[in-house]
Amino acid sequence: MAAITPQHSFEGDLFAQPLRSNTGNLLQVTEPDYKAFIPPNSLRRMSRLLKMGLTAAQQCLRDSSLGVPGAIITGTGKGSLQDTERFLKDIRQYGEKALNPTPFIQSTYNAVNGMIAVAQQCTTYNNTFVHRGFSFEHALLDSILQLQEGAPHTLTGALDEMSEEHFYIKSRIGYWKKEPVDNVQLYNTLSPGTIAGEGAVFFSLSATPTAHTYAHITGLKLLYKPAVAGISAGLSAFLQEQQLAVEDISLVITGRNGDSNFEHFYTELDKVLGTVPQLPFKHLCGEYETSGAFAVWLAAHIMKAQQLPQQWFPMQADFPAAGFQRILIYNHFFGEQHTFVLLER
Amino acid sequence: MEALKQTLKQQIIEALNLQDTKPEDIDDKAPLFGEGLGLDSIDSLELMVLLERHYQIKVEDPREGRKILQSVQSMAEFIQSKQPA
Numbered sequence: 001m002a003a004i005t006p007q008h009s010f011e012g013d014l015f016a017q018p019l020r021s022n023t024g025n026l027l028q029v030t031e032p033d034y035k036a037f038i039p040p041n042s043l044r045r046m047s048r049l050l051k052m053g054l055t056a057a058q059q060c061l062r063d064s065s066l067g068v069p070g071a072i073i074t075g076t077g078k079g080s081l082q083d084t085e086r087f088l089k090d091i092r093q094y095g096e097k098a099l100n101p102t103p104f105i106q107s108t109y110n111a112v113n114g115m116i117a118v119a120q121q122c123t124t125y126n127n128t129f130v131h132r133g134f135s136f137e138h139a140l141l142d143s144i145l146q147l148q149e150g151a152p153h154t155l156t157g158a159l160d161e162m163s164e165e166h167f168y169i170k171s172r173i174g175y176w177k178k179e180p181v182d183n184v185q186l187y188n189t190l191s192p193g194t195i196a197g198e199g200a201v202f203f204s205l206s207a208t209p210t211a212h213t214y215a216h217i218t219g220l221k222l223l224y225k226p227a228v229a230g231i232s233a234g235l236s237a238f239l240q241e242q243q244l245a246v247e248d249i250s251l252v253i254t255g256r257n258g259d260s261n262f263e264h265f266y267t268e269l270d271k272v273l274g275t276v277p278q279l280p281f282k283h284l285c286g287e288y289e290t291s292g293a294f295a296v297w298l299a300a301h302i303m304k305a306q307q308l309p310q311q312w313f314p315m316q317a318d319f320p321a322a323g324f325q326r327i328l329i330y331n332h333f334f335g336e337q338h339t340f341v342l343l344e345r
Numbered sequence: 346m347e348a349l350k351q352t353l354k355q356q357i358i359e360a361l362n363l364q365d366t367k368p369e370d371i372d373d374k375a376p377l378f379g380e381g382l383g384l385d386s387i388d389s390l391e392l393m394v395l396l397e398r399h400y401q402i403k404v405e406d407p408r409e410g411r412k413i414l415q416s417v418q419s420m421a422e423f424i425q426s427k428q429p430a
Contacts, residue, residue, distance in 0.1 A: 102387060
């Protein structure tokens with residue numbers, strides 16, 4: 001796995017990294033030194049998201065030691081916003097003439113996939129899903145299907161960036177909180193809107209465990225625009241499909257984000273979960289279409305290390321004891337795309 | 346001509362984001378592609394766009410473009426040949 005996120009997640013010991021706090025309602029990634037991963041002649045042309053995506057993918061492949069991937073599958077909500085904005089501005093400024101090809105090429109959603117494939121000389125299955133809040137989860141689902149059909153392993157990832165302009169546009173339609181909020185205090189400020197985020201997270205998935213395996217992904221359920229009661233019913237059905245009881249879940253990682261417009265989904269979930277320990281993750285990465293990948297990355301780390309990065313959760317009064325056999329992730333994107341992902345040891 | 350070449354070098358550095366290159370690092374007659382700056386085919390498209398944006402010169406024939414984009418010298422000569430006397 002590899003993750004470039006607003007936290008210090010890319011290098012070093014995750015459990016020793018301090019929490020990054022921010023009060024601007026936008027969590028931007030901590031960027032690594034890309035020169036160690038991308039040749040200078042390619043780097044100069046790449047926009048931010050491409051650098052993030054390609055670097056996270058390369059680091060993930062190094063981490064897994066699995067070699068050239070059997071499939072490259074990603075999800076993104078918006079692709080490279082920086083290139084899209086540049087291309088659109090050029091169209092306006094130069095009257096649809098003298099347009100630079102690079103921002104157009106890089107604004108396509110599958111640009112990162114193509115670059116990974118070229119860098120790895122990988123000619124296998126290559127697909128990008130752009131399904132708003134289901135983008136990463138559909139990449140995950142496709143990866144599972146590819147593995148079931150015989151792919152030896154897949155490189156599966158998610159990437160999204162937030163630009164200043166896009167942040168402003170979304171703030172005008174109420175996506176973000178009006179008042180500046182410290183991300184550490186996110187859950188104490190229940191009001192309309194949340195904080196924005198971004199990130200690039202990649203996983204090497206294989207059908208059989210290896211010495212580098214962090215966790216097993218054993219369940220995935222997607223619900224589109226469910227009624228509030230559909231969340232508890234959906235979770236019960238999901239657990240039944242997995243032949244599990246609520247008590248079998250060691251920890252639930254939720255996408256709670258301080259947005260009063262959608263808090264009722266989490267309150268509904270609380271009714272089913274009872275006393276099962278919960279941890280939120282949006283104060284770490286912010287809200288974006290593929291933030292579910294951050295949750296999977298976090299859960300996999302917890303599962304492998306059998307410990308929590310407690311320094312990242314100063315709002316928690318106490319923590320569950322180790323012994324994480326199953327971690328459930330529940331997330332949704334502004335009340336529309338709801339996802340359950342189950343990880344096992 | 347000298348002033349044009351200096352301006353052109355600066356414009357090439359900016360357009361292609363050649364971060365560690367300074368105008369004085371670019372030899373007037375050194376090839377821009379392959380050797381020299383080591384530019385590639387996408388760079389050639391960006392240089393075409395540069396000519397159109399800054400000098401209002403549109404290169405229609407790709408074969409002609411290959412000759413024009415050989416070096417800073419050839420680019421400057423081409424620009425000068427298109428400018429009104």
